[in-house]
Amino acid sequence: MSFRHDASSAPNVAADVVAHIRPGTQLIVPLANGEPVEVLDAIEAAAIAGDDPRIDAVRVHQMHAIHERRYFAGEFPDRLKHISYFLSHITRPHFANGTVGLIPAHFSEVYGLMRGRGDDALVVAAASPPDRHGYFSLGVSADYTASFIGRAPFFLEVTDAMPRTFGRNQIHMSQVAGWCRSDRPLVEVEPKAPSDVDAKIAALVAERIADGATIQTGIGAIPNAIMAALTDHRDLGIHTELLSDGVIDLMEAGVVNGVKKRLNRTKTVGTFALGTARLHEFLHENTAIELHAVRYVNDPRIIANETNFVSINATLSVDFLGQCASETIDGHYYSSSGGQNDFARGAMYSEGGQGFVVLHSTTSSGSSRIVPRLAAGDVVTTPKNTVDKIVTEYGVAELRGKSVRERTRALIDIAHPDHRDALMTEAHAMNFV
Known part of the structure; x- marks a missing residue:
């Protein structure tokens, strides 16, 4: 192209x-x-x-x-x-x-x-x-x-x-x-096809997003599934660090128009884009899209100015307190903090804001991603005092303002059924239930 x-x-x-x-x-x-x-x-x-x-x-x-x-x-x-x-x-x-x-x-x-x-x-x-x-x-x-x-x-x-x-x-x-x-092409990143599990998680998130909300979401199978699940919504806005292919269909269908946004009204705002040639073509000279510096886009104080702001991010494991380890696996660095905590804090301060953290209930090997304690060496990306809603394919655990015991029970309820008894045993041993 x-x-x-x-x-x-x-x-x-x-x-x-x-x-x-x-x-x-x-x-x-x-x-x-x-x-x-x-x-x-x-x-x-x-x-x-x-x-x-x-x-x-x-x-x-x-x-x-x-x-x-x-x-x-x-x-x-x-x-x-x-x-x-x-x-x-x-x-x-x-x-x-x-x-x-x-x-x-x-x-x-x-x-x-x-x-x-x-x-x-x-x-x-x-x-x-x-x-x-x-x-x-x-x-x-x-x-x-x-x-x-x-x-x-x-x-x-x-x-x-x-x-x-x-x-x-x-x-x-x-x-x-x-x-x-130079005449080099841009690298293309194809959208990941959502699985049935991704679709279940997406449906749970989408049904909790109101018309007129402003959304942040990332790249990957679950975010793609969430974007696809929003086609019946109206007057959504986008204020996100990453613009990916998922935004194209929503903008072309008129679902995303930004008319309810307080900041950059009618504009889709991001700080970088990563996707396919279709996305690059869609971005070219598209006046409905603006890229701003990340110190503006991701600033929680800016995000908080939007009403009904919805932050959607993925994590790798969650402990009974609601701490989300999103950048390490078994104590080894996988990525880094990125913008997850930026948007989680911004959504927390937004009037009517919601912060979703999504994950499959188990790893590919069948281990539970809902755990009593994070693994040794794992670092917290979204802390317990900021976390709002945790979503697996088995439901939504609403944690904000909840006690340790309420959090523990809510998280066990959305864990994979095969692991719930063992998790409850651990919870009793920790005096968390």
């Missing part, structure tokens, strides 16, 4: 980015398809060669990388090292091997943490070609990157595959240190 734009000045080549790097530079890279692949190829090539004194103690800051890199494996840590703020399937094994760093953070606060690393930041990002007014769009990204506009130099990699999007992610040609062209 190719989107045609006008361009009015000659681009650089990718290798020219090295001229803007000095020892100790903090490279800021957007997540997922916001990554400028050929620009990072050039930086990595200079690090591999090892003969350029400018590539020394350079750190690359990025969430959710989707392209493998040699520096992830720690091949030249004195020259180039990766710092992650959310592990992906690519960076996860490298973190486990000790060659990738991980900074735990709420997504809303990542820009501030990156900014705090020093004043020597250089942003390298993918973008759409400049329009006739000389503005590039960061396309599928705003995330933490957009907040650096006017605060750090940018070197852009332009591709015709990048949709031009609107919001707060445009940068003028006069504001960039350089730019180059």
Whole structure:
């Protein structure tokens, strides 16, 4: 797929980015398809060669990388090292091997943490070609990157595959240190087909969402099922960190129109997009969609201004107190905090707001995901004082304002029937029932 734009000045080549790097530079890279692949190829090539004194103690800051890199494996840590703020399937094994760093953070606060690393930041990002007014769009990204506009130099990699999007992610040609062209395609992420279990969970959530609500949801089989279950709703709004394919049908059907929103009324708001070519085409020059910086989109104080805000997130296990471990499995890091706690807190403060945390009742091996205690080393993403509703295929446990004993019984009631007796025995031993 190719989107045609006008361009009015000659681009650089990718290798020219090295001229803007000095020892100790903090490279800021957007997540997922916001990554400028050929620009990072050039930086990595200079690090591999090892003969350029400018590539020394350079750190690359990025969430959710989707392209493998040699520096992830720690091949030249004195020259180039990766710092992650959310592990992906690519960076996860490298973190486990000790060659990738991980900074735990709420997504809303990542820009501030990156900014705090020093004043020597250089942003390298993918973008759409400049329009006739000389503005590039960061396309599928705003995330933490957009907040650096006017605060750090940018070197852009332009591709015709990048949709031009609107919001707060445009940068003028006069504001960039350089730019180059590439013909690389964007990576596509196909929606996961929901299972019967996913559909049951989705139905339980959808029936509790009122017409006119503003929704945040993520990517994956359960979020896709929830979006599909909302087709009979009216006047929904979207204010979410991630825009995926699931929003397309709802917008085209008029279910999502944003007319009841208080903020950015009539606009679908996100901070990045990840999906298929269909999504990229839908985003291109679509004025109904705006991408804003994550420090705005995910700020609980902003979210709380919407009435009837609905936050929907997934977790991996929940203990009797309602603590949700969403980023570790058996004490080993799998991802990171992302925006789950941002939206859970925002929904908690929203008038009429609801926070759903969804999960299958069992793992693929049949173990219960409702547990008396989290596993040793598991970390809490949504804490007990914030959690609202936990949903499995067996029902909804409403936890906000409930006692420990009430929570324990409600969670056992939505556990898999095969595990309820054992869970109740544990609950008695803990004096939780």
